[in-house]
Amino acid sequence: MSESADEVSRDDRPNPAVRRLADWDAARLESLADEYGTPLYVTDLDRVAENCARLREAFPDAEVRYAVKAHTGRAVLETVRDAGLPAECASAGEVHRALGAGFSGDEIQYTAVHPPAEDLDYVVDAWREHPDLTVTVGAADTAERLAERGFDGRLCVRVNPGVGAGHHEKVRTGANAKFGVPYDRAADLVESASEAFDLVGVHAHAGSGISGDDLENHRELVRRMGDLARDVSATGVDLEFVDVGGGFGVPYGEDEPALDLPAVAEATREAIGDIDATLAVEPGRYVVADAGVLLTRVNTVKETPETVVTGVDAGMTTLLRPALYDAYHAIRNLDGEGRETVGATVVGPICESSDVFCENRPLPRPERGDLLAVGNAGAYGYEMASTYNSRPRPAEVALGGEADGESGENAALVRRRETLTDLTEVESR
Numbered sequence: 249m250s251e252s253a254d255e256v257s258r259d260d261r262p263n264p265a266v267r268r269l270a271d272w273d274a275a276r277l278e279s280l281a282d283e284y285g286t287p288l289y290v291t292d293l294d295r296v297a298e299n300c301a302r303l304r305e306a307f308p309d310a311e312v313r314y315a316v317k318a319h320t321g322r323a324v325l326e327t328v329r330d331a332g333l334p335a336e337c338a339s340a341g342e343v344h345r346a347l348g349a350g351f352s353g354d355e356i357q358y359t360a361v362h363p364p365a366e367d368l369d370y371v372v373d374a375w376r377e378h379p380d381l382t383v384t385v386g387a388a389d390t391a392e393r394l395a396e397r398g399f400d401g402r403l404c405v406r407v408n409p410g411v412g413a414g415h416h417e418k419v420r421t422g423a424n425a426k427f428g429v430p431y432d433r434a435a436d437l438v439e440s441a442s443e444a445f446d447l448v449g450v451h452a453h454a455g456s457g458i459s460g461d462d463l464e465n466h467r468e469l470v471r472r473m474g475d476l477a478r479d480v481s482a483t484g485v486d487l488e489f490v491d492v493g494g495g496f497g498v499p500y501g502e503d504e505p506a507l508d509l510p511a512v513a514e515a516t517r518e519a520i521g522d523i524d525a526t527l528a529v530e531p532g533r534y535v536v537a538d539a540g541v542l543l544t545r546v547n548t549v550k551e552t553p554e555t556v557v558t559g560v561d562a563g564m565t566t567l568l569r570p571a572l573y574d575a576y577h578a579i580r581n582l583d584g585e586g587r588e589t590v591g592a593t594v595v596g597p598i599c600e601s602s603d604v605f606c607e608n609r610p611l612p613r614p615e616r617g618d619l620l621a622v623g624n625a626g627a628y629g630y631e632m633a634s635t636y637n638s639r640p641r642p643a644e645v646a647l648g649g650e651a652d653g654e655s656g657e658n659a660a661l662v663r664r665r666e667t668l669t670d671l672t673e674v675e676s677r
């Protein structure tokens with residue numbers, strides 16, 4: 249490995265709980281932007297592996313599954329698989345990706361959320377080839393649709409625990425009727441489903457981005473799942489696992505404290521009580537968020553009476569979270585050292601007023617051509633990118649892992665930048 253400043257500082261702090269935007273090596277990011285253009289997602293596979301290791305350490309007796317929806321890139325999936333985490337998949341497409349990345353059937357949990365027929369067709373076909381795959385259903389109806397297709401394999405029942413948590417109303421699932429079998433009916437469904445399927449687990453998910461006071465809601469969910477597991481056992485059904493979902497928050501604010509993962513794990517173990525089954529958790533964000541940054545260049549600078557409008561080449565189509573959830577992402581001007589601080593409003597090139605990364609944030613006075621880095625872009629970043637306004641999706645490079653080779657200086661282009669031709673390729677006229 250090379251002795252870049254970045255790596256030296258990280259060696260000093262083995263596997264820290266959070267990697268801040270300031271910890272990224274600015275010179276290296278500059279050279280990646282020069283080489284691959286912007287907007288550019290940069291994903292550090294070594295950091296992904298560190299996050300997996302920290303999770304497994306905190307939950308030594310539990311099964312830690314990766315919710316792949318946070319980042320489904322193949323290099324990330326392979327890294328997670330090598331780190332020993334199975335994959336939790338939310339669609340046929342995610343199962344397809346997981347199989348392609350080398351996860352075996354027993355390392356795949358498919359969580360069906362009102363699944364389209366094509367998803368069930370695909371997954372039941374995949375199950376015939378990989379009979380150890382597990383399907384989680386959130387409705388009796390979904391179990392029926394699986395049975396109609398001849399599925400009698402490993403089944404898990406998703407429960408609506410009646411308690412939600414998360415960083416925004418739009419990502420709190422636990423008490424939302426859309427998700428899971430109502431708590432009071434769950435034990436009955438588990439018992440009846442155990443006749444037609446190999447009933448292996450129960451599952452619930454509170455929501456995404458849980459931290460601070462919200463952790464108490466998560467603990468309540470875990471308590472309820474412990475009670476349910478004991479009720480189910482009393483009916484004579486043997487559960488292999490109780491999955492209490494994902495949702496571990498990461499600090500988006502520069503000064504926000506990192507989640508005390510060992511404490512959360514301890515509280516989870518305590519809340520679930522004695523169960524005759526393995527505890528499972530399925531984080532997504534925690535695995536990849538701080539392993540990714542988004543690089544974007546300043547195209548236009550416009551002084552206005554209210555703010556310095558800073559137009560960049562990434563937008564809500566590249567990173568949707570600020571527009572959709574008012575999410576805060578740290579922003580660093582890699583070229584701004586020594587400049588005066590101004591109130592900058594960083595905006596993208598999309599014709600919508602929601603296309604804003606931050607409003608009036610104190611940043612070094614921007615100049616055309618500056619390179620900005622947006623932090624914590626590894627989770628739900630590229631995944632939620634779109635081609636709205638006919639903007640091709642950005643490229644992604646991976647650092648670390650095999651990509652770095654001997655020198656530690658290499659990066660691999662793991663997703664090429666889309667072209668204008670890509671935009672129209674699927675149209676027939």
Ligand code: LLP
Nearest residue numbers: 315453456457494495496530531532533628
């Ligand atoms: N398990 C299930 C069943 C889920 O639905 C999710 C996330 C997870 C696990 C992983 O949650 P995590 O550990 O990543 O918080 N796009 C939103 C997040 C949506 C999460 C949806 N489900 C965002 O950017 O904040």
